[in-house]
Amino acid sequence: MTFVPDKIELEPLEVSLQSVSLRRGGRVLFENLSLTLKPGNLLYVLGENGIGKTSLLLALAGLLKPSQGQISFFKGYSPFFSSSLIVQPDGASRGLSVWEELNFTSKLYTSSQNIEHLMAKVGLTDMAQNRTETLSLGQRKRLSLAKLLIARRPLWLLDEPFSALDASGRGLFSQEITAHLGQGGIAVIATHLPTDILGHSAKTLTLEVAE
């Protein structure tokens, strides 16, 4: 059975939420949410702790089912083949080294990206042989960025992408998000940080307690 298509181009994806409600832990997080994301769009999801930002990202990734409404992916892709999700804590715990983790990801996505080049780009060359679970939080975030670049999905779902990163890491991540948007990708960023870090025009969605 083939789980991943041989080659995924950055397709001009469009994602649409129609009257979406999400329940979790026995309570309604939000109701009747409608919005459309088009190529090049950046959406910031804001709101207090526990309001449902990460849950919305999980729903967009196809990992949580809306209790009402629909999330539609145009152009025929399922969320599994069109999105990359970075949540916290990340899932770098397979007992692999940094190089092995990137090699595994590369094979999973049949990517032709050069792993040495990517490790240099994200500043992890010196950590190539270190097991991923021994990385610092900022190094893990850099590893997540390398995996995003390998997967090359059109929809990036990023939970606090800039937290734990130093200034150079934040610069690098912003540069790659900007490049992704420029290539017609979409980014959804859940954050508590100021939303001007990218200098890119953005939509903002502030989640509030459901009635």
Ligand SMILES: Nc1ncnc2c1ncn2[C@@H]1O[C@H](COP(=O)(O)OP(=O)(O)OP(=O)(O)O)[C@@H](O)[C@H]1O
């Ligand atoms: N696995 C789970 N099972 C049941 N309820 C959960 C689960 N994970 C989270 N929740 C609940 O869902 C609600 C929304 O959580 P979510 O992680 O989406 O919030 P958030 O806005 O991302 O918060 P934060 O700003 O703290 O990261 C919270 O009330 C939380 O308790």
